[in-house]
Amino acid sequence: MAIVYLIPLLFLLHPLGPFLTVSAVGINYGTLGNNLPSPKTVAQLLQSTIVDKVKIYDTNPQILQAFSNSGIDIIVAVENNHVANISSTKSAAEDWFSARIAPFIPATSIVGIAVGNEYLATGDDSMDPNALIQAMQNLHEVLLSRGLDRKIKISTPHSMAVLATSFPPSASTFATTLMPTMTSILTFLADTGSPFMVNAYPYFAYRDNPTTVSLEYALLGNSSGVHDPKGYVYTNMLDAQIDAIRSAIASLGFGGRSIHIMVSESGWPSKGEPGETAASPDNAKTYNTRLITKAQSNKGTPMKPNDKIDIFLFALFNENKKEGGASERNFGLFNGDGSKVYDVDLSCEFCSGSKMEFGFGPGSKVVQRGPSVWCVAKPHADEKLVQGVLDFCCGPGGVDCREVYENGACFGPNKVHAHASYAMNAYYQMHGRNYWNCDFKGSGLVTFSDPSYGSCKYSQQ
Ligand SMILES: *[C@@H]1O[C@H](CO)[C@@H](O)[C@H](O)[C@H]1NC(C)=O
């Protein structure tokens, strides 16, 4: 019987392309607050959102434990004051890795190690640039010896201050004093296939130059476009910042080698010091909503339109113990008590069919791990892979897929991730709901919120 159903299904699904490719969003999870929800709560809640990558600022064992088997990838960090230690010997790096990372893998999907944060721009003379590179190399050696170098990438997030000039984007270069260090870092990144990480904040550029920078341009809005002499037109400052980094990389001779750029932080504060008039909930909502759309769009920047940029929003929480001006403590989407600072939609169409209200606070729908559990396609999972999983489930996998055919209750939305979610869940339920029954080569995600919607009912054991 299954074969009979398989044929019309393939017919239905293949000619519909191009399907919307769903990419997901990363978020920075800082913990400099004394009022934050437990890592376990955070992990459970993020599972039913579009967020599928989380970056932290240390190797907090409670967080690494909480995100085990969550379907969410984690980037951990070596704190700035620990870089020198790891750079000292290969065995220091080995010790760090075996104490802090090894106990949590593979259950926790650790995909990156950020070595230091804005290390080269701290202005602290004790931060030796050579130690940064040596620490990165030592950690890479550890990964190589354990066969983990393809899964875990090593990089270091830079601030925009590493540039001598950022405008026009096509003429940007790194600060002269940093060029030798940058050359070594870029060689390392190119050799290991790791991304160049940059923390890019149009907010600060606007705050410091409100008369020369338009607010719409900083807010990722549709300004009339800023023209680069090489012909590129920038409708938003974040793209210009990314391309400034791209040009600086090319100017050191790495133009021909593919080094992917990752925005390791970007965001907008909802509150600031009295002079920071642009720090408002409205502007923060506008910026972060557009940033999320951008992260999901698969689009690159004017210089490289097809080179998708991975983006990590800053930040999940307002952190009441963070030092610096008031804006530093107000970049979060959520307050420490879990309430929303303003409304930003993180709901995930395929993780939860009924656009779930996401939140931590009182009155928000908290998803508790309970007896009910479902399996869906990861929102960002590769489409070809997901199509293959769908074909498998509805064919050899023995799932009755009639509901996802035309006229079936789950035909709409007519998207491969949605149809696959239905089939993957049915397969998972049929086989006893073991977590490995929802693996599907890494494309499945266990969720605790019912993905059913309208008359489309996801089965449950
Ligand atoms: C590095 O850190 C480890 C563990 O904290 C410590 O035992 C070791 O002495 C440190 N090494 C150096 C060179 O500071």
Ligand SMILES: *[C@@H]1O[C@H](CO)[C@@H](O)[C@H](O)[C@H]1NC(C)=O
């Ligand atoms: C920006 O403006 C152009 C031209 O007016 C328009 O085609 C485009 O849809 C606008 N984009 C956004 C995001 O508003």
